[in-house]
Amino acid sequence: MPKTKEAQAAFRVDSPVTEVFPHVETALVEAGFKRVTADAARQKVNGEWKPLFGTLWGELSVALHPLGTTTSVMVTSRAAIDNIHAATRDPNQRLFELFREKMSAKVRIVRSDAERERDKVQTAALHADEHFWDGTNFVGAKPSAAALGVVREMAPDESPWLFLTSVGAGALAAFGNYLVIVKTGVVVSFMAGSLGRGRTTMFAYPDITAIEYNGQLMSGVLEILTPSYQGTANKDFWRGTTQSRNANSDDPYTLSNTLPLSPSEYKQALPRLNELRGRIVRSKSPGGNDLGRGNISVADEIRKLKELLDQGIVDQSEFDEGKKKLLSNL
Structure with missing residues (x-):
């Protein structure tokens, strides 16, 4: 038993x-x-x-x-x-x-008084300075007031274009040239092994090598890969979940570069995540970190890259690699 x-x-x-x-x-x-x-x-x-x-x-x-x-x-x-x-x-x-x-x-x-009060706090946080969130695409669960507050404080002059919330696991907020994973709030920070403080980690687009999703039948995890955070080929994210929150280095709730997402949550977020992947690819091109580049066509970007090649600023291999990345995003 x-x-x-x-x-x-x-x-x-x-x-x-x-x-x-x-x-x-x-x-x-x-x-x-x-x-x-x-x-x-x-x-x-x-x-x-x-x-x-x-x-x-x-x-x-x-x-x-x-x-x-x-x-x-x-x-x-x-x-x-x-x-x-x-x-x-x-x-x-x-x-x-x-x-x-x-x-x-x-x-x-x-609804209980506590439930009504919680809804009131979350609604107030979302609509406080509501124009700040005008350009934000909210995906997934209703964001917590704590996560909204952290993101608002981190970038008071720039709203995220994507805010992805996972039930009980945290949130991902994507900006023009970087993203953050936020694990805050009583329940979420407990799962992250940092009760009372939470964890917030920033990743610049040029530093991100891939966004990987590892799914199982009922669970899954989104992972931001960088030179400092390698892939999961030899990892089992779920092996250590029966131990304490900080006992296992593979636990997706404690790692700073992961966001647990169920298969249904991932499916809902996939179009926006693909858009995020495209932005990350473009950030690695010359001038890729300039904000407001969304209206520049791939053809224009390739022409600019060719000009750099003709000027000797980049060599043939760099040009070929940049062109390949641009075309793969079509």
């Missing part, structure tokens, strides 16, 4: 208990729980999450308590904590989210 840990969560539903009870059983089944049993007399429903494949393993017990015309939904989760999934994400929280997501489609969930 796996080692388990118990946790509790609760939310309130704007419906009487008699209407809520049938939805609980249906929501558990739709969420993928097995052996769902209901006890109408005690207003309790139990379900197990024990798939043949995958690492998420546990069970949920839901108890309903009437609160006038509303209902308090008390959820007790008991999930396995001795596997890779438990190291990268709280499995009890994941089981709770699976259930709550299905319930929210059936009944109106009353």
